[in-house]
Amino acid sequence: MRLLLIEDDAVIARELALRWHARDWAVLGCTSLAAADEAVRDGGFDLVVLDRGLPDGDGLDWLARLRQRDRLTPVLVLTARDRVADRVQGLHAGADDYLVKPFAAEELDARVEVLTRRAAAARGELLQYGRLSWRGAEGQVLVDGRRLELSPREFEVLGLLMRRAPHVVPRRVLIDALAERNLDVGDSAAEVYVSRLRRRIAPAGLQILTVRGFGYRLALDEQDGPGLK
Structure with missing residues (x-):
């Protein structure tokens, strides 16, 4: 595993x-952002600790x-804030995880391993549903062959929905994927990203339905049923 550590505390x-x-x-x-820019120019990192x-x-x-050109490399923010x-x-902003200083080294190691495993699993994964194509290797979503611009978190949530479509993805699964172990981010995070995705994928003839008390599911426009909105 190859890690990029951007940290000025010696x-x-x-x-x-x-x-x-x-x-x-x-x-x-790297001890500065300028040095980090040079480091990522050639790429090849499995994870960035920032x-x-x-x-x-x-x-x-x-x-x-970084996210403007690289949506796949996982980034873990390590800070006192x-x-x-x-x-x-x-x-x-595009972080995949957020850990506050002071921290337990064992927990940091575990988070690094989880993020890199997930990233490795996503690479090469191709999902298709309706007119929507989700490409894990490129970090791209295509609608009728045209790229749909999504944030890294929106991309991740859409991937979870497409893997189970048209079945329900439990709300807790989305929350955990968004926040990892930072559960104090709040349950509203799932609804925020789902709402954004609803607007973005509507032109593709798809919708995200809320199954009350359970979670969300991706469906074609003509699909509907009881307990959905």
Whole structure:
């Protein structure tokens, strides 16, 4: 596994590098966003661990730029900013997970492993439903062959819905996928992303139906049934 660690705290960076090297994980450390830009130019990282307070700016601004060209590489934000609003901001910016300092190294390792497993599973996965095509390898969604622009979180939620379509995806499954273990982000996160996706996929002749008390399901426009809205 090849990791990019963007962290300007020398103690944290050194301890994590030593720990991960002992696990045979390759680690490239950067102490600034400018250095991170150079590092990702060639790509090839399995995961990015990103601090927010870097000498040359906020890590989330860098993440937003990364997501414009790379929607697949998982990014775990590691920061001392612990407000719920900070976590929500990080997830909306395209982070796949958010862990607050101080942290347990064992928990960080576990999160890294979960994110990389999920990313590996998504690569090469191709899902088709109606006029919609979800391509895990490219991080793209196509409608009649034309690209549909989605945020990384919207892309993930749509993938979950398409894997089970036309069956129901439990609401808790979506919440867990969005927040991982950051459950204090709030249950409303699922509805926020579902609402956004409803608007984005409507031109494709698809809708996301709410099954009251259970969750959501992807359906063609002509499909309907009791307990749905």
